Each structure stands twice: as C-alpha cells, then as structure tokens.
Amino acid sequence: MTEFSQTTGQGPATQRSQAKESRRQALLAAAAALFAAEGFHRVSLEDLGSSAGVSGPAVYRHFSGKQAVLGALLLSVSQNLLDGGRRVVADADGTAALDRLVAFHVDFALRNPDVIRVQDQDFSNLAAADQSEVRSLQRSYVELWVQVLAGIHPDTELAGLRMRAHATFGLINSTPHSVRAQGHRIAARRAGPLLQAMAMAALLAAADSEA
Secondary structure, eight states: OHHHHHHHTOOHHHHHHHHHHHHHHHHHHHHHHHHHHHOGGGOOHHHHHHHHTSOTGGGGGTOSSHHHHHHHHHHHHHHHHHHHHHHHHTTOOHHHHHHHHHHHHHHHHHHOHHHHHHHHHHGGGSOHHHHHHHHHHHHHHHHHHHHHHHHHOTTSOHHHHHHHHHHHHHHHTTHHHHTEETTEEOOHHHHHHHHHHHHHHHHHOOOTTTO
8 A cells, every 4th residue: 555655646535535525425325326216215224325325323423413415415416407407508509508518417317317306205304404505506506507608598588498408307307217118227328319409499499479
C-alpha cells in the first residue's frame, strides 16, 4: 500500500476517503434497487447493508438513517440531472440543444429505472427539507428545457412550454414499464432511439394555436 501511495501521490487518508465514498455509492445503489422492488417502508437498514456487503449498523457510518439514504438518493440524482442537462446544452441551441437534452434524459431513464420508480413511489417519504430541495432542483431542470423550447416555439407561453417538458418527462420516465413487453425486456439499443424519436416529435409539434 505504501508503494502504491508513493507512485500515485495518494496518501492513506485519500485512499480511505475513496473507499468510504465507494461504500456510500454501493449503499445508494442497493437502496435504489430495494426501494424500487419492495417500497421504502418494507426495507430495513439491515437489508440495505446486506445488499451492499456491510452490516446493518455500518450503514450509520454513512447515513443517519433510512430516510437519510432516501434523501441522498433522490437529491443526488436530481442534482446530476440538472448538472448534466446544463452541460449538454452549453455549446448548442435550438433543435440541436433539444436533441441533446432528449438523448441525455433517455439515457438517464434507461440506466436508472429503479431510481425513477423510487421517485414515483416514495417521494412523500422524504424529509420535508429534502422534498423542498428536490423540488427546487427539478424545477431548475424543467426551466432548462423551457429555455431551449422557447427558442423553438417563440410564440408559445411559458406555461405551454412547461407542459411540453412535463409531458415529455412522462413519456420518457415511463421507461421502467414501457421497456417490458409480456415479461421480456426490450433492449436499450431498441428502446432508446424509439423514445428519442417520439419525444422529439412531441416537442417539435406545433399546437393549433401556434400554427
């Protein structure tokens, strides 16, 4: 270990921090899967620890309790969506920016169906402060889409643009259900292009009042 530290410039403290963060991420991944499958109230800290390869009491080294795990899960994904959305549109505008946003969100949905289920099922189980922060992050993400859509539909009121964004999220976030057909999972390489095409068609369509 000493030789590795000297070679990489990382000391024992840094290695411990990385190991701690790795365990924390493992716990969040386990929480997403378990909460999605069983629901927040049916999952114990012992279940989370066992799934992540640690003891139940060891979970307290990373989170103050099960509700804190749920908060960290939904806060982190909301922040990641906002940060990622900002990055993908940073150097684009108009239809190109919209296409990037759609591709980004479809990729997120296909990679994180468990998190989407948890958001739908267990948002109400968040602590009040976490609910407020998640909502704030999600509103900012919606407004990012609205800003892009405003350049494409300049005659549409903001409320109409927000409706387009929310309707598109509903389409894409249905992925945990729509990618399964009669018990068989549709491969992401097939579902992704289909979802992207459907979302872009909806977002670019002219409403009667705009035509």
